[in-house]
Amino acid sequence: MTERTFSIIKPDATKRNLTGAINAVIEGAGLRIVAQRRIRMTEDQAKKFYEVHAARPFYGELVETMTSAPVVVQVLEGDNAMAKYREVMGATNPEQAAEGTIRKLFALNVGENSVHGSDSLENAKIEIAQFFTDADIVG
Ligand code: CMP
Numbered sequence: 194m195t196e197r198t199f200s201i202i203k204p205d206a207t208k209r210n211l212t213g214a215i216n217a218v219i220e221g222a223g224l225r226i227v228a229q230r231r232i233r234m235t236e237d238q239a240k241k242f243y244e245v246h247a248a249r250p251f252y253g254e255l256v257e258t259m260t261s262a263p264v265v266v267q268v269l270e271g272d273n274a275m276a277k278y279r280e281v282m283g284a285t286n287p288e289q290a291a292e293g294t295i296r297k298l299f300a301l302n303v304g305e306n307s308v309h310g311s312d313s314l315e316n317a318k319i320e321i322a323q324f325f326t327d328a329d330i331v332g
Pocket of ligand 1: 251
């Protein structure tokens with residue numbers, strides 16, 4: 194079934210000029226980038242986005258990292274897009290990521306892991322709505 198999921202190309206990747214290289218992996222996997230915007234995330238945006246992790250010891254560092262440089266927020270569309278993108282990203286910790294995945298190819302460590310992808314369709318809807326309106330998404 195055609196689905197949409199939400200993606201972020203994180204500061205560690207934009208700083209190293211990897212937006213195009215990551216997009217090539219995304220498109221190579223058959224996912225379509227149907228909305229994309231480069232932004233500087235505000236502290237409020239990052240805190241809200243990662244609200245579910247607010248109690249974790251790394252929350253402060255996570256918010257700091259995500260606001261440290263520009264990010265590229267994206268909507269990806271395709272067959273089974275949510276699960277497919279999680280496969281394409283690889284494990285959260287790049288040391289555990291499979292060969293050929295974005296995190297294996299580009300991530301530095303668990304906190305600077307180059308990309309974010311939604312972990313459920315429900316969260317994908319919520320995350321997309323935080324950064325895009327329907328009119329921004331051209332499928
Ligand atoms: P992401 O998919 O964006 O969702 C939450 C993020 O928290 C995750 O990717 C990691 O970048 C980050 N994260 C998870 N575990 C740790 C950790 N132990 N230390 C620092 N950051 C972490």
